[in-house]
Amino acid sequence: MNNFKCIIVDDDEIDRLTVLSYVKKFKNFEIVGVYDCAQKALDHVDDSVSVLFLDIDMPGINGIELRKKLSTIPVCIFITSHPEHAVESFELDTLDFIIKPLKLDRFTQTINRIEEFLEVRHKASLFESSIGGDVVYIKDGHEQIKVKLHDILYLEALKDYTLLVTPQKRHCVLSNIGSLLKEHHFQSFIRVHRSYAVQKQFIEKISTQEIILRNNFPIPIGRSYKNDLKQLL
Numbered sequence: 077m078n079n080f081k082c083i084i085v086d087d088d089e090i091d092r093l094t095v096l097s098y099v100k101k102f103k104n105f106e107i108v109g110v111y112d113c114a115q116k117a118l119d120h121v122d123d124s125v126s127v128l129f130l131d132i133d134m135p136g137i138n139g140i141e142l143r144k145k146l147s148t149i150p151v152c153i154f155i156t157s158h159p160e161h162a163v164e165s166f167e168l169d170t171l172d173f174i175i176k177p178l179k180l181d182r183f184t185q186t187i188n189r190i191e192e193f194l195e196v197r198h199k200a201s202l203f204e205s206s207i208g209g210d211v212v213y214i215k216d217g218h219e220q221i222k223v224k225l226h227d228i229l230y231l232e233a234l235k236d237y238t239l240l241v242t243p244q245k246r247h248c249v250l251s252n253i254g255s256l257l258k259e260h261h262f263q264s265f266i267r268v269h270r271s272y273a274v275q276k277q278f279i280e281k282i283s284t285q286e287i288i289l290r291n292n293f294p295i296p297i298g299r300s301y302k303n304d305l306k307q308l309l
Contacts, residue, residue, distance in 0.1 A: 080194060081124050083109040085117045085142065086131035086155070091176065095129050095155060098183045104191065114142040125149050127190060132156040132165070143168045150197060151190055196234055196248065210261075212240065214247050223247055225261060229289050230274040243291050268305060269298035 082105055086092045092110055099105050111117040114137035128149055132139035143152050154165050157176045165173055171193060172186045214221045232239040233253040240247040256262050257273055265273040268287055272295050281288040282305060287295045
């Protein structure tokens, strides 16, 4: 996994140093700037930055306004003493919102979320899918990987991405699960959960709570999708 470049912006010196010391505990994260005001960050930040650790209540440009100006940076983590800003912050693609005082165990949870989000985002950016016949061609870097549609056990939703899961591998494509299921190539799949769709022919067993697919893959059943399964039976 590549290093993720980060900046810290907070007008309180102790809080800046606390965040800095915590970030340094995680080898995949590289601090490229620590600033006591938003304007200094704006003067120095570049496109290589992946993560913003921002306070909100700062003189001049506050953290909310700074995030708006740096909206192209993938991850924003607000660390603040003002919980009343939470709703407003999440309208700005905020990945996490932490209330001070910052504790290491809570920060570790945030780091795990960042790694998971950026890893999926990175993989999806490398993959492009094109559908033709009974196969999906997935572009991985400069290579084309052919995935046979009848080898895909199920689809798993990850927000704007979808995992195509075969017994051998999980492939990630930049398309939401709803859009994929509208393609006529995916008519053999049935939605069984908000996050899952399965190939009908791979269903081995259906209980009240889950579906067992070939090779003993368990898939949860969403309450609102149970009627679809009854029709299938």
